[in-house]
Amino acid sequence: MAALLPLLRNPSPFFTSTSRPAxxxxxxxxxxxxxxxxxxxxxxxxxxxxxxxxxVSGGKKVFVAGATGATGKRIVEQxxxxxxxxxxxxxxxxxxxxxxxxxxxxxxFVKADVTEGSDKLAEVIGDDSDxxxxxxxxxxxxxxxxxxxxxxIGTVNxxxxxxxxxxxxxxxxxxxLVNGAAMGQLLNPAYVxxxxxxxxxxxxxxxxxxxxxxxxxxxxxxxxGLRNDHPSGNIVMEPEDTLYSGSISRDQVAEVAVGALALPxxxxxxxxxxxxxxxxxxxxxxxxxxxxxx
Ligand SMILES: NC(=O)c1ccc[n+]([C@@H]2O[C@H](COP(=O)([O-])OP(=O)(O)OC[C@H]3O[C@@H](n4cnc5c(N)ncnc54)[C@H](OP(=O)(O)O)[C@@H]3O)[C@@H](O)[C@H]2O)c1
Numbered sequence: 001m002a003a004l005l006p007l008l009r010n011p012s013p014f015f016t017s018t019s020r021p022a023x024x025x026x027x028x029x030x031x032x033x034x035x036x037x038x039x040x041x042x043x044x045x046x047x048x049x050x051x052x053x054x055x056v057s058g059g060k061k062v063f064v065a066g067a068t069g070a071t072g073k074r075i076v077e078q079x080x081x082x083x084x085x086x087x088x089x090x091x092x093x094x095x096x097x098x099x100x101x102x103x104x105x106x107x108x109f110v111k112a113d114v115t116e117g118s119d120k121l122a123e124v125i126g127d128d129s130d131x132x133x134x135x136x137x138x139x140x141x142x143x144x145x146x147x148x149x150x151x152x153i154g155t156v157n158x159x160x161x162x163x164x165x166x167x168x169x170x171x172x173x174x175x176x177l178v179n180g181a182a183m184g185q186l187l188n189p190a191y192v193x194x195x196x197x198x199x200x201x202x203x204x205x206x207x208x209x210x211x212x213x214x215x216x217x218x219x220x221x222x223x224x225g226l227r228n229d230h231p232s233g234n235i236v237m238e239p240e241d242t243l244y245s246g247s248i249s250r251d252q253v254a255e256v257a258v259g260a261l262a263l264p265x266x267x268x269x270x271x272x273x274x275x276x277x278x279x280x281x282x283x284x285x286x287x288x289x290x291x292x293x294x
Contacts, residue, residue, distance in 0.1 A: 056130050056131045056169050056261040056262065057084075057261065057262045059083055059084070059085075060084060060085070060130040060131065060261075061084065061085040061086070061087060061128050061129050061130055062079055062084050062085070062086055062087070062129065062130065062131045062132070062133060062261065063086075063087045063089055063124075063125050063129040063131070063132045063133070063167075064076050064079070064086055064087070064088050064089060064132075064133045064135065065089040065112060065114055065132065065133070065134045065135065065136050065154075065158055066089070066134065066135035066136035066137065066173075067086075067088035067089060067090050067096065067109075067135070068088075068090050068091075068092075068095070068096050068099050069135050069136065069137060070226070070228060070250055071135045071173055071226065071250045071253050071254060072088075072135035072136075073099060073100070074250050074251055074253070074254035075133055075135055075254040075257055075258060076088055076100065076107065077254075078254045078255065078258045079258055080102075080104055080106055080107060082258060084106070084258075084261075085106040085107075085108070086106060086107050086108070087108050087109075087110055087124070087125070087126070087128075087129055088100075088107060088108065088109050088110070089110055089111075089112030089114075089121075089124060089125075090109055090110070090111065090112065091111070091112070091113050092111075093109045093110070093111055096109050097109060110124040111124065112124050114134075114136055114150060114153075114154030114155065114157050114158055115149045115150060115153065115154050115157070116157075117157055118157045118158075118160035118161040118164060119161075119164075121157055121158055121160075121161035122160075122161040122164040122165050125161050125162065125165050125167060126165070127165060129165065129167055130167065130169065131167065131169035131170070131171070131261055132158060132161075132162055132167055132169070132170050132171070133170075133171040133172075133173075133257055133258075133261075134155055134158055134170070134171065134172045134173065135173045135257070136150055136151070136154055136155070137150065137151065137173075138150040138151055138198070138200065144198050145198060146198060147197060147198030147199060147200040147203050148198060148199065148203045150203075151200055151203040151204045151207060152203035152204070152206045152207045154207075155172065155204075155207035155210070155211070156206075156207055156210045158170075159210060159211055159214050159216060162216060163214065163216070168216055168217050169216075169217050169261065170211060170216045170217065170218045170219075171218070171219045171220075171221065171257050171260055171261070172207070172208065172211060172218065172219075172220045172221065173221050173223065173253060173257060174204045174207075174208055174220050174221065174222045175194075175201060175204055175222055175223065176222045176223065176224050176243045176244065176246075176272050176274070177190055177191050177194070177201055177243075177244055178201045178202075178204045178205040178208060178222060179205055179240070179241045180201060180244070182241065183241050183244060185244050188244055190225075190244075190245075208220055208270070212270075217267050217268060218267075218268060218269075219257075219260040219266040219267065219268075219269055219270075219271070220240075220269070220270040220271070221253065221256050221257055221260070221271055221273060222240070222243075222270065222271065222272040222273070223248050223253045223272075223273050223274070224243060224245065224246040224247045224248050224272075224273070224274035225246070225247035225248070226247070226248065226249075226250050226253065227247050227248065227249050227250065228249075228250060229249060230249060230251060231248075231249040231251055231252050231275060232249070232275065232277060233275035233276045233277040233278070233279060234275060234276065234277070234279040234280060234281045234282070235248070235252050235255075235256065235273055235274075235275055235279070235282070235284075235287060236273065236274050236275065236276050236279045237256075237271050237272070237273050237287040237288070237290065237291060238271070238272045238273075238291075239270070239271070239272070239291050239292065239293070239294070240270035240271070240272060240294070241272075242272055243272040243273075243274055245274075246274030246275070246276070247274060247275065248273055248274050248275040249275060252273070252275055253273065255284070256271070256273055256284065259284040260284075260288070263284060263285055263288050265285055265288035265289040266288040268293060269288065269291050269293045270293065271287075271288065271291050
């Protein structure tokens with residue numbers, strides 16, 4: 001994914017196909033208010049309903065996959081700042097320790113490669129994690145299947161591990177345009193470009209579909225192009241398959257992912273987010289509440 005950063009960080013020309021403000025860039029969407037019910041849901045084992053009913057808030061432990069990534073690191077930092085304990089799932093524990101300079105006792109590192117199967121992941125998620133946030137993304141390599149292995153199978157493995165451990169709260173950082181083909185964006189340069197690299201958007205959509213059928217209480221966050229700079233606009237949140245351009249600060253993506261843990265309005269929802277200086281500042285609760293899941 002690192003190779004794609006310049007493309008996605010700079011929305012132009014790929015992520016900006018219109019001069020309208022980002023918050024007005026969407027297609028029509030369902031406003032039926034009907035809540036999504038997984039058609040073939042897999043029964044969760046263990047402590048299934050607890051986290052769903054009480055929400056997951058400060059003091060609880062959150063497993064973060066992809067904790068060393070640019071977004072994952074921000075998620076970890078925001079979780080710690082809000083009083084959560086964090087189990088950071090990383091591929092290289094020693095390297096990860098140098099990424100996080102603070103010696104916060106609430107931060108624990110565990111080795112977790114999402115491609116190594118759900119049993120190993122279940123082992124490290126353990127019986128003390130209340131929720132999982134997945135911020136993984138394939139790293140550029142000679143392995144053309146890496147996007148498929150990480151962004152699809154890896155995420156599926158994490159969900160399976162949650163099922164084995166009875167963890168019933170899952171937040172996924174995905175991407176806008178994952179369903180670009182169905183949105184009529186087949187020729188959108190961003191859609192074409194990203195899929196040239198191992199069908200990464202298709203891989204992410206497959207994983208999303210698995211999550212939605214799994215029965216787990218999910219929030220799928222689909223950001224636009226990610227930026228490392230501080231937020232320069234307010235968060236715009238739209239329903240699935242509506243945004244096809246725009247960008248957002250990784251800090252804001254982390255804010256949405258961490259905020260979702262405590263907000264029942266975010267349960268079983270897919271949301272798309274970008275930032276716009278023209279958008280009004282709205283609390284996360286209100287933003288999530290405005291999304292009526294199909
Ligand atoms: N870049 C964009 O503009 C953009 C736009 C929309 C959505 N997204 C999505 O947003 C998410 C976060 O993006 P980002 O750019 O912040 O991520 P990133 O900096 O590229 O970090 C990716 C993370 O995934 C981890 N990872 C890779 N392969 C793994 C594996 N097999 N097992 C466990 N962890 C693995 C990496 O670990 P190591 O540190 O060990 O490599 C790293 O922590 C990704 O899903 C990305 O696709 C990105």
